[in-house]
Every structure is written in C-alpha cells, then in structure tokens.
Amino acid sequence: MVTAARSGPDKSARVTIRDVAQRVGVSSASVSYAMSGRPGVSGDLRDRVLAAAEELGYRPNKVAQQLRRGRTDAVGLLFADIANPFYPDLASGVIAAATVEGFEVFVSNVGINGERQTEAAMAQLDRNSAGLLFTSVADQDRDLLESLTRRGVPFVQLHRVLEGTAADSVVVDNLAAARELAQHVAGTGRKRVAVLGGAGASSVSRDREQGFRQGLAMAGATIVNEDGLWGALTRESGAARARALLSTGQQVDAVLCGNDMIAVGVLDVCRERGLRVPEDLAVAGFDDMSFSSAGPLQLTTVTVPREMMGRRGFELLLRRIQGHDGPPERVVLPHTLQVRETTG
Known part of the structure; x- marks a missing residue:
C-alpha cells in the first residue's frame, strides 16, 4: 500500500511559531520579532510572517508568554x-x-x-x-x-x-446604612427589636450590628436578644434562630437581619406560626438581593451595589x-x- 506524504504541520496539533518559521524560511526568533512588532524587522518580512501565520491558523500561546514574564x-x-x-x-x-x-x-x-x-x-x-x-x-x-x-x-x-x-x-458604609434601617423600623412604632446578624468575625457583621444598635437607641428602642446576635448568613440559620427566639415567649416587635438570606428564614417561620408581616412582626434584611423585591415578598432592605x-x-x-x-x-x-x- 502506498501512502501520500503529508506536507506542512500536523493539522491535529497546535500550530507553533516553528511551523510559521519553516513556511517563511526564517528562524523562529525572526518570526517572534516580526509578530511582536520589535524593531529591526523589514516590512516585507513582517508581511510574509503575518500572512503565513494567518494561512496556518497560528495563534500565539499567551499562557507561555505570560509564564515567561512571571505572571499571567x-x-x-x-x-x-x-x-x-x-x-x-x-x-x-x-x-x-x-x-x-x-x-x-x-x-x-x-x-x-x-x-x-x-x-x-x-x-x-x-x-x-x-x-x-x-x-x-x-x-x-x-x-x-x-x-x-x-x-x-x-x-x-x-x-x-x-x-x-x-x-x-x-x-459601603455598613454602620451608617444599618443605623438608617434601624431608625426606619423603630420609626414605625417597633420598640422591642431582635437582631440576627452574621458571623461576629466579619467586619461587615460587626458594623451592621453597631449601626442597628445606634439607630434603635436613637429611637428609644431596645435589642431583646443580646445572647443571640451572631450566626451564619443563611436562610437555614435565620429560620433556626427565629424559632429559638419566638419560643422564649418574650415580646418581639421586629427583626433586623444581617442579610436578606437570614430575613427569608425569619419569614419562613412567620408563615409556620401564622404571624402576620408586618402587623405582628416587622422584618428587614440587608443587601437587596434580586429576590427581595420579587412577587409578594417585598422585603425592606438596604441596596448594596x-x-x-x-x-x-x-x-x-x-x-x-x-x-x-x-x-x-x-x-x-x-x-x-x-x-x-x-x-x-
């Protein structure tokens, strides 16, 4: 059986700068100089190199170039x-x-x-x-x-x-934003407010907790759950902490949440227990996730861009x-x- 010899680079492999050099009949270094626009390369050679590269489908290996200079x-x-x-x-x-x-x-x-x-x-x-x-x-x-x-x-x-x-x-200025949110909630007549924040190790959670505290104090309201301020920023955490809070029997007018996910968990528990929102319990979140204004949810919150x-x-x-x-x-x-x- 006679097979035809293939000419040119293997079409199944990536075309390299060496393939372009062979097509033009110059060194790989000359091709590199021509393609990078470095001085010392004639216009005619640069045109022939670019034409050969286009014909062969050559694309520079950017990763290799970036690795040679020490970063990508x-x-x-x-x-x-x-x-x-x-x-x-x-x-x-x-x-x-x-x-x-x-x-x-x-x-x-x-x-x-x-x-x-x-x-x-x-x-x-x-x-x-x-x-x-x-x-x-x-x-x-x-x-x-x-x-x-x-x-x-x-x-x-x-x-x-x-x-x-x-x-x-x-x-964003989380302290100022949380203070503004707390003042709004207290301004609706809520005086006994629970705060369900995020992780205490987070600067954002700490600033929001301080802002909530300042805003409530300015309006003459109090935080009713000093022992339960911190937790995960999840719907599950919001629900678990809301159940624990409401099971104590203490009066709660509103819940300020460290983010919208926690607030959704609180709203889940309100539905479980037949609590009307906001008539029986006001709920506010933070971050203004896309779902916060969807359909019947209409959650009061703070937009973070x-x-x-x-x-x-x-x-x-x-x-x-x-x-x-x-x-x-x-x-x-x-x-x-x-x-x-x-x-x-």
Missing part, C-alpha cells in the same frame, strides 16, 4: 459561599471589568467560615495570578494578608475589610498590578434604603 493576565477572586447570591453578583462586576482589560478571573470558594482562605490564596499564586481580590476576610486572615504585603503581592479587599491592612478596599463593587475592585487591583505604589485607597460606594411591605 489573570487575577484570583476569593469568596465565602457561592450559594449566597451576594457573591455571584459581585463576581459579575469583577469579570466584566477584567474582560475589558483582557484578563481572566480564577474563582475560589474559601468556605463559609473562611477555613480555606490561605490554601486558596496560595493556589491562586501557584497559577501565577497577577493579584488577588478578597471578599470574605476575617480576623484569622491577618497573618495571610501581612505575608502577601511583605511579598509584594497586589490585593484588594472587597466588602469585608481588616483594619490596619495596607491594601486598597471597596466597601455589588456589581459596582466588583468593577471598582478590579480597577484598583489592575492599577497596582501596573505598578502604582501610592498609599492604600478606600472607595466607599453609596447605599440605598429600600422601604417595602415587610415593615409596613
């Missing part, structure tokens, strides 16, 4: 719980801004309690990520962030912030990657109180 055009985004709608919304902002600049975004889920924060950050750096975006830092991450600072790794804190860390950050937070965070990180060495910048985004039917 990619950043790492680390967050706590992909099931929490807050984080996908924030991630969409990061990805949109990164795409415009030709960057990829590698996403890592560090666990609700942040137990994989260090492991995930190191894995991102092993991929030669150019910088990191943290959304879920807590007190136990201080050593990690200080280590990254010493190593010169650019990073930005989004949403949650460790005070005293020399890094850019993008936040999550997508904008992601966009601004990437912009700050890119500036650091490109060499900016000015002092840390904190960007405070606007929030909006959304008064809906669950507070009357």
Whole structure:
C-alpha cells in the first residue's frame, strides 16, 4: 500500500511559531520579532510572517508568554459561599471589568467560615495570578494578608475589610446604612427589636450590628436578644434562630437581619406560626438581593451595589498590578434604603 506524504504541520496539533518559521524560511526568533512588532524587522518580512501565520491558523500561546514574564493576565477572586447570591453578583462586576482589560478571573470558594482562605490564596499564586481580590476576610486572615504585603503581592479587599491592612478596599458604609434601617423600623412604632446578624468575625457583621444598635437607641428602642446576635448568613440559620427566639415567649416587635438570606428564614417561620408581616412582626434584611423585591415578598432592605463593587475592585487591583505604589485607597460606594411591605 502506498501512502501520500503529508506536507506542512500536523493539522491535529497546535500550530507553533516553528511551523510559521519553516513556511517563511526564517528562524523562529525572526518570526517572534516580526509578530511582536520589535524593531529591526523589514516590512516585507513582517508581511510574509503575518500572512503565513494567518494561512496556518497560528495563534500565539499567551499562557507561555505570560509564564515567561512571571505572571499571567489573570487575577484570583476569593469568596465565602457561592450559594449566597451576594457573591455571584459581585463576581459579575469583577469579570466584566477584567474582560475589558483582557484578563481572566480564577474563582475560589474559601468556605463559609473562611477555613480555606490561605490554601486558596496560595493556589491562586501557584497559577501565577497577577493579584488577588478578597471578599470574605476575617480576623484569622491577618497573618495571610501581612505575608502577601511583605511579598509584594497586589490585593484588594472587597466588602469585608481588616483594619490596619495596607491594601486598597471597596466597601459601603455598613454602620451608617444599618443605623438608617434601624431608625426606619423603630420609626414605625417597633420598640422591642431582635437582631440576627452574621458571623461576629466579619467586619461587615460587626458594623451592621453597631449601626442597628445606634439607630434603635436613637429611637428609644431596645435589642431583646443580646445572647443571640451572631450566626451564619443563611436562610437555614435565620429560620433556626427565629424559632429559638419566638419560643422564649418574650415580646418581639421586629427583626433586623444581617442579610436578606437570614430575613427569608425569619419569614419562613412567620408563615409556620401564622404571624402576620408586618402587623405582628416587622422584618428587614440587608443587601437587596434580586429576590427581595420579587412577587409578594417585598422585603425592606438596604441596596448594596455589588456589581459596582466588583468593577471598582478590579480597577484598583489592575492599577497596582501596573505598578502604582501610592498609599492604600478606600472607595466607599453609596447605599440605598429600600422601604417595602415587610415593615409596613
């Protein structure tokens, strides 16, 4: 049997710079210089190289190029719980801004309690990520962030912030927003208010708890559950804590929640027990998730511009990657109180 000899590169394999060089009859270095626009290459040679590359279907191996210069055009985004709608919304902002600049975004889920924060950050750096975006830092991450600072790794804190860390950050004024929400709820005549916050290790949860406390005090209202302030930012946690609270028999006029997920859990329990909202119990959330204004829910809450937070965070990180060495910048985004039917 006679077989025909194949000419040119194997069509099943990726076309390399060597294939282009063979087609033109020059060295691989000459092709590299021509394609990168470096001086010393004639216009005629550059035209022949580009024509051969197009004919062969050659695409530069960007990963290899990036690895040679010690980093990739990619950043790492680390967050706590992909099931929490807050984080996908924030991630969409990061990805949109990164795409415009030709960057990829590698996403890592560090666990609700942040137990994989260090492991995930190191894995991102092993991929030669150019910088990191943290959304879920807590007190136990201080050593990690200080280590990254010493190593010169650019990073930005989004949403949650460790005070005293020399890094850019993008936040909302959670204390002021929570104070405004609490004043609204107390202003509807609610005087005995429960607070179901998030994790006590989170700067966001602590600021919201302090804001709730200040707003209620200013209106002459009191917190009735000092022993039950902290918990997970989940619907299940909201329901479990609401059941425990209502089972004590103490009078409760309203519940201020650390996020909208907790508030939905509280509303679940209200339906279980036949409590009317807001007539028997007012309920307010935080973050203004997409479901908060859907259908009959109409949850009173505070809008946090999550997508904008992601966009601004990437912009700050890119500036650091490109060499900016000015002092840390904190960007405070606007929030909006959304008064809906669950507070009357």
